[in-house]
Amino acid sequence: MHGAARIADGEVKEEAKSLLVKKPHVLGRDAILEQPFDGQPTKTARSWRPLCHASTNKRWHEYLEQVRAFRALYAAASAAFRAGKMSVAFPPWSFRPSTSVRQGLIAT
Incomplete structure (x- = not known):
């Protein structure tokens, strides 16, 4: 050198x-x-995202109750839909699964 x-x-x-x-x-x-080119980290520094950003604990808990109620309604509607009740009403601001795939599965 x-x-x-x-x-x-x-x-x-x-x-x-x-x-x-x-x-x-x-x-x-x-x-x-x-390291493998397409490898993924086993541990990251990221944490769970917050449910919401509220100005008070009371507002946060109110929002939490609304989320839980929505999820319960959606779970009940989803269970009925999967059981074959195609006319079940899903909660507002949610989407029910596509019926074209379901009808194709029923036909087979």
């Missing part, structure tokens, strides 16, 4: 060492290249 290349190589190694001191979980080039 020539003088300039040796200096640059030394600087890169020094920087890598300082990064390992600051962030010991740095993988490095080789470890990154060894």
Whole structure:
């Protein structure tokens, strides 16, 4: 190695060492290249999204009760629909499953 290349190589190694001191979980080039291209992380820093953003606890609990009531209505309608009652009414602002697929399954 020539003088300039040796200096640059030394600087890169020094920087890598300082990064390992600051962030010991740095993988490095080789470890990154060894990972599968389509792999997914086993653990992420993301948490569950909040149900809603409310100004008070009372409003949050009111919204929670409305969500639970909606889900209960939808679950009851969905169970009736799956049992074969095609004219069941689903709650407002929801969509019932497509009947074309269901009728095709009944015919077979």
